[in-house]
Amino acid sequence: EAGVAQSPRYKIIEKRQSVAFWCNPISGHATLYWYQQILGQGPKLLIQFQNNGVVDDSQLPKDRFSAERLKGVDSTLKIQPAKLEDSAVYLCASSSVDRGKSQYFGPGTRLLVL
Amino acid sequence: DAKTTQPNSMESNEEEPVHLPCNHSTISGTDYIHWYRQLPSQGPEYVIHGLTSNVNNRMASLAIAEDRKSSTLILHRATLRDAAVYYCIPKKSSGDKLTFGTGTRLAVRP
Numbered sequence: 001e002a003g004v005a006q007s008p009r010y011k012i013i014e015k016r017q018s019v020a021f022w023c024n025p026i027s028g029h030a031t032l033y034w035y036q037q038i039l040g041q042g043p044k045l046l047i048q049f050q051n052n053g054v055v056d057d058s059q060l061p062k063d064r065f066s067a068e069r070l071k072g073v074d075s076t077l078k079i080q081p082a083k084l085e086d087s088a089v090y091l092c093a094s095s096s097v098d099r100g101k102s103q104y105f106g107p108g109t110r111l112l113v114l
Numbered sequence: 115d116a117k118t119t120q121p122n123s124m125e126s127n128e129e130e131p132v133h134l135p136c137n138h139s140t141i142s143g144t145d146y147i148h149w150y151r152q153l154p155s156q157g158p159e160y161v162i163h164g165l166t167s168n169v170n171n172r173m174a175s176l177a178i179a180e181d182r183k184s185s186t187l188i189l190h191r192a193t194l195r196d197a198a199v200y201y202c203i204p205k206k207s208s209g210d211k212l213t214f215g216t217g218t219r220l221a222v223r224p
Contacts, residue, residue, distance in 0.1 A: 042214025091157050105157025
């Protein structure tokens with residue numbers, strides 16, 4: 001079974017530039033998550049989708065971050081404009097709708113904002 | 115969300131058992147206890163979860179205290195590949211949300 005795919009793996013941008021990350025979840029997984037992991041900390045949930053609807057985006061900085069999951073499969077996370085403090089690893093995860101099912105994480109995209 | 119307390123770091127020798135503790139004294143009666151681990155430069159991966167009874171799988175065992183205020187992840191024979199950050203996460207049975215703390219960084223000595 002193919003895992004969660006993410007691209008790019010690394011990205012370096014200057015502050016105030018825009019950046020987008022892509023995620024392809026495990027086939028058949030209805031729930032998709034984006035997490036932000038700052039160095040030395042655990043991952044923090046940014047947004048959760050169920051199919052193509054948003055379930056939880058309470059910790060998403062909506063003035064600069066946006067995410068979409070068109071057609072309930074792939075998802076993109078965008079930052080516009082980026083700030084220095086956005087330097088982090090952005091992790092995508094997916095899970096099935098069955099309760100208690102574990103989340104499967106992708107390898108992450110490491111973002112450095114200069 | 116229930117608050118968890120884990121040691122910042124632990125060390126183990128290869129092929130010896132490792133006991134990773136977690137305190138979750140504010141856990142609610144319906145929260146499952148999940149453990150994930152994160153190998154270097156990778157995303158977290160599921161290890162094990164339980165509610166009240168001790169649980170075993172091919173990766174590890176989970177021992178849950180009778181009052182459910184603490185749990186211990188047991189790696190029966192640590193290998194170098196087990197060097198990772200281990201996260202203990204109480205998770206509501208009705209929800210999907212995982213709230214990660216800072217976890218325990220496990221180093222395994224050859």
